[in-house]
Amino acid sequence: MDFEDLLEPEVAAAAAITAVVASPQVRNVLRRGAVYGLAGLLMAGDAISSFSKGVGRGIQSATANGAPGVSGTRDGVSEEPGR
Numbered sequence: 001m002d003f004e005d006l007l008e009p010e011v012a013a014a015a016a017i018t019a020v021v022a023s024p025q026v027r028n029v030l031r032r033g034a035v036y037g038l039a040g041l042l043m044a045g046d047a048i049s050s051f052s053k054g055v056g057r058g059i060q061s062a063t064a065n066g067a068p069g070v071s072g073t074r075d076g077v078s079e080e081p082g083r
Contacts, residue, residue: 005011020026
C-alpha cells in the first residue's frame with residue numbers, strides 16, 4: 001500500500017473507525033452494554049414467566065372454587081351438603 005492510498009478519504013475513514021472500535025474505552029462500553037442488555041432480557045423473561053404462572057394459578061383457583069358460570073359440582077359429585 002502506497003502513501004497516496006492512505007490519503008484517500010475511504011481509506012482514512014476506515015482506519016479511523018478501526019482505531020475507535022479497537023480502543024479500550026469503546027470495547028468497555030460495548031461489553032457493558034452487552035451485559036446490561038442480557039440482564040434486561042433475563043429480567044423480562046422472568047417477569048413474563050411469573051405473570052403467566054400467576055394467570056395459570058388464578059384460573060385454577062377460579063375453577064376449583066366455583067367461579068360464576070361454573071356448576072356446583074366437581075367431577076360429577078355435588079358439593080352441597082345432603083346431596
